[in-house]
Amino acid sequence: MITVTDLRKVYQQGNREVVALDGVSLEVPKGSIHGIVGHSGAGKSTLVRCLTLLDAPTSGSVSINGAELSTSRDQDLRTARRRIGMIFQHANLMDSRTALQNVAHPLEIVRTPKNDIRRRAAELLRLVGLAGFEDAYPSQLSGGQKQRVGIARALASDPDVLLCDEPTSALDPKTTDEILALIQELTQRLDLTVLIITHEMHVVKRVCDSVSLLAGGRIIEHGPLRDVAANLGSELSRTLLPLPASEPLGAGAVLEILYSGERASAPMLTSAARRFGIDLNVLAGSVETLAGTQFGHLRIQLPDGADPAPVAAYFGEQGVSVRLAEKDAV
Amino acid sequence: MNFLDELITNPGITKALPVALMETLQMVGISGVFTLAIGLPLGVFMHASGPGGVRPMPATNRVVSIIVNITRSIPFAILMVALIPLSRFITGSSIGPIAACVPLTIGTVPFFARLVESALRDVDSGKIDAALVMGSTRMQIIRKVLVPEAMPGLAAALTTTLVTLVGYSAMAGITGGGGLGRLAYNYGFQRFDTAVMIVTIVIMVLLVQGIQWAGDAAVRRVDHRNAASARPGKVRRPEPDTAVGI
Structure with missing residues (x-):
């Protein structure tokens, strides 16, 4: 379960203060997929960076299964971050590493024994449907395959939470559906808590159990997909x-x-x-x-x-x- | 005496040239190793301590940057002469190829460090984000992301640096370092021995070509960024298991 409480992020831009996040609170129960939608400039990217503490929030808290992330420093933060697996829009794989080595990366960081790394990484590649691609470099893979490797890598540290930042925005419709199906399948199988940040309503319709609408750094509508859709006249209902x-x-x-x-x-x-x-x-x-x-x-x-x-x-x-x-x- | 005869009879070519070539290789080799050993960490430090680096240290970064710029702004011929006392202090002599390695290294380290810095800057910040989210330490980011991902750029930077070193070593030769530079100067310039001059130039050209060729081959070897350069044939490519194979 991931809990975000009153998250604020204020950037200093010259003499001007830019409020990117203006008190975002949300709660995603274990085993469910929550979508965060919003137009560009709504604060989605900032929210992602604050959730993983790539940027420090100005105030507020992020906790995973009750473990506080936002007050952690260095060593604690690094340990806490391992509870989050993250998928990026462009996969962000290391070009110098093969698919297997990319999946092995998070395991190397925690000094897993070599033999275990190989076995676990191969197992994860199989899990995402890429058995046989162990030795392929990212440049030899299609966009969808790269994203699969990205998912396998995100799962390597056995995280509780999977954070997906525009996971399908760079993919074609067919590949999008395949990746979404994979995320959904893995969520159930591994009992993950998933947060998908996207601007594609299709993603929400397809896999999300609940959804939040972010606008101007605030969540202006949120709720289970069924409820927000049924709310005639609301913006989410209109876009769904x-x-x-x-x-x-x-x-x-x-x-x-x-x-x-x-x-x-x-x-x-x-x-x-x-x-x-x-x-x-x-x-x-x-x-x-x-x-x-x-x-x-x-x-x-x-x-x-x-x-x-x-x-x-x-x-x-x-x-x-x-x-x-x-x-x-x- | 025609040119071909001279190639096998001129003592400048038969006796002095092999020695000079060895001296040049010595200078390029030794200062190349030291440039790599000092310049790579320096370049990594400049990138890491710079704005947006994994460990920003604005003040230190500025000081190092200024020192690097000062060293780079001094023409090598002057730097070389100015560093004679230092060479004597470190190597016990101010002449000979070993002594010349001191100014050569000091002259090329800042150059190489800047090239390293710019190669590291080309690494996509998304990769660093990915490594941070995995829980990487700063050192792990440098060793497992920045340096490996910048490897093609680093190999190219080293190649450029070695080629520069060949040129610098010829200059160092004139003020006592020995090597091909001195040979061309002593025989070709001071004795009007055109044959030695020509042969020396040819060898220098071959040396630079050889370094560039080896460097390009190294870059291709470490570059997996596009499918064409990622060595094909080693990868099994079965049908993708698209139907969520769980």
Whole structure:
């Protein structure tokens, strides 16, 4: 489990103070994958560097399974860091080392006996699906394979936490899915706590159990994937279940509805149409399965002159989130 | 007497040249070893203590940097003469190839150290971050990341330094170091013996070419940064096990 409490980072830039992190707190339970999303400049990179203490936070604390990282110095910090395995966007492998030697690197640092190093490193390469590539140099591997070596290396010190900094942002879609599947598989198998920092919503949809939205150095929305997706109108919900832009047909009221779970299949639209004797136009829609739950996000338009209030109330009774669409969002 | 006859009869070529070549090799070899032994740690220190290094020490770094710059700004011919007392103190003599190694080493160490510093600077900081997160000590970062990853650049730096040393050693030869420089000066310049001059030049050219060739070969050997230079054929490349082989 990783716990971050009120993490602040202020950079001095000339005479100006730049607040990169403004009190970030989060908690990721053991065995789960947490995504941190945000646009560039939101503070993602700073957060990663503060979590591993590559940069010292100005204040606040980071602890792993109760062991405090942020107050540790030198020797303690080095020991504490070994509880974190880290994966980088560009793998950051040593070019002068073969795949096996790269995985062996963290083991050499703690002076593991030579024979154990070889055996363990080969085992880890097998674990990430790279058996037979022991003697390949990074330059001979594809981007996805390099990332696999990076994952094997991150796991070499037997960490409790896997910190992934944009792990798939440099990979093509197919390789992205393979790497994500690997991370997910390893999380369950090794009971890891995983933190994925990314700007790709796809990554969150695919593997995350919970998610935080970072903006301006603060976490402005967070929660289990299911809950944030179901929160109609929130930014995370909008990015998880995006609606394409659409032109309204005529002057009728436009509603946005969001339903999930078993209600997804309920024929609400037709039942509403029958009940109120009106035609409903679907302007845009997005239907996805997130964290095992089906979600539907629709933009519908009522006929000209129809009162949206009773229709909205009816949807509400059915357990569907509903709101009048903002004019500019339509 | 034609040129070819002279090659086998001129005592400047048959007797003095082999001795001079040995002296030059001695000077380049000995000062090369000392330059490596002193310049590599110095270059590592300058990088490590510099801004963004693994152990920033701004004040010390500035002092060392200034000393290095001063040494580099003195032309070698002057440095050599100025260091005669030091050579005598260290080697017990101010003439001969061994004595010449003192100014040669002092002249090339700062040059090599700067090249080392810049080779280390080319190592991607992401690799250092990766090693830090593993829990590496500073020394482990230097020995397991910085130096190995900069190895192609370091090999190239050493090659350039050795070539520079060949040139410096010729200059050192004139003020008492011996070697090919003195041979070319004494025979070629003072005695107008063109044959010796030409042969000396040819040998110097071959020497430099040889060093450069060996250096380039060494760089290729240690460079695994792109697939073309990473020696192929040694790697088994089975089908990647893409289906999460767990």
